[in-house]
Amino acid sequence: MDLSTLSAAELVKRLSSGELTAESCTESFLERIKDRDSSLNSFVSTAESAISAAQAIDERRSTGQAVGALAGLPVAVKDGICTAGIATTAGSRMLEKFVPAFDATMVKQLLSADAVVIGKTNMDEFAMGSSTENSFFGVTKNPWSDQHVPGGSSGGSAACVAADLAPVSIGSDTGGSIRQPAAFCGITGLKPTYGRVSRFGLIAFASSLDQIGPMARSAEDCGLVMNVISGHDSNDSTSAKNDVPDFTQTLNDSLKGLRIGICKEHFGEGLDSEIESAVNESVKVLESLGAETVEISLPHTPYAVATYYVIAPCEASSNLARFDGVRYTHRAATAKDLTEMYCQSRAEGFGEEVKKRIMLGTYALSSGYYDAYYLKASKVRRMIKHDYDSAFEKVDLILGPTTPTTAFKIGEHTQNALAMYLADIYTVSANLAGVPAISIPCGLTSAGMPVGLQLQARSFDEASLLRVAHQFQLQTDWHTRRPNA
Amino acid sequence: MSETFTSPQFDQATRDAVSNDDVTVIIGLEVHVQLDTESKLFCGCSTEFGAPPNTQTCAVCTGMPGSLPVINERALQLSIKTGLALNCEIARYTKWDRKNYFYPDLPKGYQISQFDKPICGQGYLDITAPKGEFEPRRVELERAHLEEDAGKSMHDESQRGGNSKIDLNRTGTPLLEIVTKPDMRSPAEARAFLTELKLILTYIGVSDCNMQHGNLRCDGNVNLHIKVGGEKIATPIVEIKNMNSFRAAERALGYEAGRQLKLWKQNGKTIADAPKQTRGWNDADQVTTPQREKEESADYRYFPDPDLIAVTIEESEIESIKKEIGRLPAQWRELLIKEHGLKPYDAGVMVGQGAEVVEYFLVVAQGCGNSKMASNWVGQEVLRFLNESGEAIDAYPVSADQMTELLTKVNAGELDQTRAKEVLQEMIDSKIEVQAAMDKLGIKAVDNSEIESLCRQLIDENPDVIQQIKDGNGKAVGALIGKSRKLNPNANPGLVKDTILKMIGA
Known part of the structure; x- marks a missing residue:
């Protein structure tokens, strides 16, 4: 029986009915990873403990004990999220040998729902990148084309789901790091509202923007995971106390009367025409389901990328100061004194992109520059947030393309940082405003590469995103298309 | 400061002619107080002093990747309490900022502190000189902000290249940094400020202020304003660190004032000619010595900590904390002077011993109905015992009730002062109560007929x-x-x- 193409919902059903054991399910995905991931490189490591964890779940189920909502479901977790006893590298040489002593809150939640963590996925170092080319552990390839990047920074989490090496995965999104690779790899990826999922245990890139979320082949599967990982965490001061709905309960509610705003700033210069027409076709599908569409404006959109590339590096420059060679990090062997130890350890341990952003952030926070950069960016951020508040007075959702282009070629943008940064042009605003956003597959280009549709909603209204995405996926089959294996 | 200072060059003779009367010492203090919380500022680790190194740590206070801080509400309450006792404006909105610098005992590479929205704003503390060394003065406070402590580094001082050791037990303990304006005009005033501050902090129970444990640390900023040739110049500001006791602080500031005057007379350099310098107090040699300057001036790149949310403090919370404060030392002194007739100096000594001694006194004074007698006995007998034994009042062998009983007998004429002191000594030595001590000493009431026959005998025999x-x-x-x-x-x-x-009709 080929389990690899089954949805998470279907796997959970079969596991629950006893048709499938957690052990065989886990084994089957681990086998597939062993067979196929050497060329793809979506995993940094696989979890040796997965089989015994699966056996323990089977044992409990067979003896009539209660099991969790995801009992036996294999899950791949981005390697920037702490897993107790399992190496967590954040894609960096700096943390090559780092094994956390604790599980991230959200990993704990997965484990208490009896999901099985099967491995840790590759990523741009410290989540800084849009291509997963900036990993100390090598480039991850796009399952649709080995010449192309899978997007990033959660490129490993996207690629493994697209290649059917895991039914669901966990990513993190600071400026588009779940949605952009989901779009590039033809899967569904949700960035929840800031504060919806605990950040405790997520190795911070930019604390005010980072958010953990699910990546899967369908909105329904994302909802399944969201039910487990959402909610307040007393260990994360920024985590929200809002009630968590059952995200799978409202998937089939009608879209009649739903107002969708088409963001005009997301259809300008630089947008690939094939993406534009795929998105326009999607609008028709949603209209046919009873949604009303109206053009809206997020006027400060042109400043979003610049704002993001001030705030994120500022926070990163401070967040990454703890990687100093003193304790668990890489330490240079040849340093003769403290200053040398700092300088050499960090020079060797960090990759180029990380160093660049630390320098950007350090500069922008420096005395005499703070007002012009960090403070100014914080003000623009408030204006961007205000744009959303105004828009959501008129509409329930905001629609547009996830990315201006489909997956680019490996190496294509490595010498052109600006082109790389523009890959985030439609996604960064949701992080700056803190609102939830989802990317779903909505087409294939003539070259056969997936296209992503982005939907954004009011804070804490992930349910609407999942409902619209699910209704769209009932009408279309883009999310079921698979790369030629 | 609104004053402006010129930087004229005065010739040697003019500088030499400056007398001490032309010199004003300007002192400001920064005091770090460890707040008396059970757990650290942003995690649940114990703050207890003296545990084996690195045993009171967790992922949060050691800055492990992925860990996040959560504020200790108790530390906020104690900060507000301190602010209220120091007449500070309490912020309705306060937030957390990161102070970024690299050091091995700072595991996150930044300290969580407060930059532009401290929990306590401007306030003041009035100081007086018990023996009149200076006029009473109001010392204005600039602010008081809450921050986490760093860890402790121990370096190999042998120069043999041994590894440095780091203890992170102290990392993350809550500190309140209290910053004064440059309002003190002598080292004696600075010492009086520190003494009164410590007294207030212990009276309101926010810190034990144990300097040996580093629970109260003090840095001083000092320079001189000199009247010369009809103008006023200021010497370069020096920050003095490592002042380990109030006595050391007084001496260090005094030494530094003298050093600055001597140096100015030598080189004439003013505040406009030299940046602020950091010097350390060397208690063994009784001198300040320059501390190694950082290669470049530190830029801490403060910015709001995105892992923490800003704190809004409600008026009702401030009001309820206000009710917990009780009488402050100055109010106790006033009460003792006005209602119990103590001399200001005696009231100062009594209050300086702490709230428990004052409470002991009040029980005795009210019980025996003679405040003056109670003040004499507590001020002399009890305090002498405490000073000699180094014990606190709760270790004093005679309870307030027993002391009351003893003094009531004195008051009623049943015991004279000398006999009463013998009784007290017996009570202490044998750990017994008043009556038992009197019995042991054979003290019993003597009736009038006995007195009369005794007197008759004395008259006849002499x-x-x-x-x-x-x-x-x-x-x-x-x-x-x-x-x-x-x-x-x-x-x-x-x-x-x-x-x-x-009897003799005299």
């Missing part, structure tokens, strides 16, 4: 002395009192004296 008294030498009666004591130690000397004088 005609010479009686004659002297009759001749107008009143003091001669003292000799009879001494003899009375030998005949019957329980006889009240005052009563014996009065009875004798009455």
